[in-house]
Amino acid sequence: MRILHTSDWHLGRIFHQFSLIDEQRHALLQIIEAIEVHKPEVVIIAGDIYDRSIPPASAIGLFNEFVDQCIGTLKVPIIAISGNHDGAERLGFAANQLKHSGLHLVTSLDQMQKPITLADEYGDVDFWAVPFHDPAQVADFTGSPQTDFNQAHCSLIEQLPINKKYRNVMISHCYLDGANESESERPLTIGGADRVDWKIFKPFCYTALGHLHQPQYKGQESIRYSGSLLKYSFSEQHHNKSFTMVDIGPDGSNKITLLPLKQRRDLRVIRGTLEELVNAAKDDVNHEDFIQAVLTDSQALLNPMARLREHYPNILELKKERFETRTGQDYARSxxxxxxxxxxxxxxxxxxxxxxxxxxxxxxxxxxxxxxxxxxxxxx
Structure with a gap:
């Protein structure tokens, strides 16, 4: 069975007062093109479809466009779960009716008790979709106390009626312990209580994860984050954004391919004196990228943002290197x-x-x- 795994679209994201909706549409069109070319049997969206619980109309409209193209035109079903940014109840509206058209929205713990079963030439594949949840929600659901996210995840997986005769795929939105994070991810809690052990996903032939924005795997290649749709912070400037194509064989083994996502406008950091950056901009063919400029000048400057914007129209942030906190210095008020x-x-x-x-x-x-x-x- 061929699967396309994507996550963390954050539709409706505002980045430094700039709407990214056109950048997001450009990225989703690439996913639609990949569906046409590679012909998967299902598309997985592992949470954070929207950037906030009450998304703007433009974000809802863009998701509707994608669903119409994927299910309506290309006849490929979608399995999507709610992430920590999504409003689960709003996202799950009319889920029981929509699943008959091929849109499987899993936003509650009740729904995850029953797999979404799809078939290929080798038989059935059970998809277990676990929407984002916190320990308190799991405690209410199971009737037993949950000390942290890891225990909560274990409690949910242990009670799933998994049929080992079938191939089983897990979908989850969580933070695996030891994985690489980015500045654009919203912390789930403090003190490490949000971490989940990757080993609990070992029984599944593939685990499609959401929440962390860098494409990566943990423990074994089949336990994988697809990464976010776009670069959502300057800390991600060196990320290579992609989505994942997975071919699951009759024995549960899989072949994994990363399909690159080309950014309409890249996001990057430039560093140097004001004059150096202005001079370099004249030969910069990507001058319309989203820019963070770090100035190394020691003297006072007159309207540096205005001067840089003449050459970089989408400059979003200006920093001065001399004001950055020096490593090892402690200015606490003792x-x-x-x-x-x-x-x-x-x-x-x-x-x-x-x-x-x-x-x-x-x-x-x-x-x-x-x-x-x-x-x-x-x-x-």
Whole structure:
């Protein structure tokens, strides 16, 4: 059986006040083209179809376009689960009726108790779809306490009526322990309680995961994240976005192929002085990319964003390297720091900004100014 596995579309995403809906449409058209070429028996969307629980109309319209093309025109069914960004109840509206047309939306723990069974020339394949859930939801569902996400996941999988005579595919939206994360993913919890052990997915011939945005596998190649539709943070500038094609053989073995997703406009970081970046832009054929510029100038600059935007119309963020936190320095307000004088604090600030200490003349001038301020405050 041939499967196309994708996830983390985040339709409706706003990135630095810029709507990505046209970029997302461009990426989804590539998936539709791949469906036409490779002719899978099913498309899996492993959560986070939308970027927020109440998506904008443009995002709903884009998902509707994809469903119409995939199911209506190409006759390929879709199995989709809700992720932590989706509003599960809204996404699952009319799910019982929609499944008869080929759109299987699994958004509740009740629904996951029964597999979605599809057949190929070798027999049946059972798809077990586990929507995003937290330990409290699983505790309510099972009637037993759940200490963390891993225990909750184990509790759900243990009670699935899996028929080992069939090939079984798992679909889940979770955070595997030890996998690589990105800045654009919303933390599920703090302190590591959101981590799930990859070993609980070993019984399945393929596990289609969502939540982490970098394409990767953990433990074994068949336990895999397809990655996000687009680059959703500058930390992902070096990611190669893709979706996954899986061919499952009659014995449950699989062949995995990554199908690349070409970004309509790439997302990247450029670094250098303002003059260096302006000069380099003249020969930059990809000047319409989404840009984060990191300036290395030490002196004050006049309207650097405006100057860069003349050459990079989609520049989204400007940073100055000298203001970035230095590794190993601790500026926490400890009790010892609170005892320091105004002159000491200003001297530290000046050194951090200008990378040099106050001169003797500057120190005397500052002392005189601070003394005048203190005298004025005491007399008022």
């Amino acid at each position: 009790s010892e720091q609170l005892k320091r004088t105004d002159l000491d604090i200003f001297n530290d600030f000046f050194e951090q900004v200008h990378e040099q200490k106050l001169t003797e003349q500057q120190t005397k001038l500052l002392q005189k100014t601070l003394a005048a301020i203190n005298e004025q405050e005491s007399s008022s």
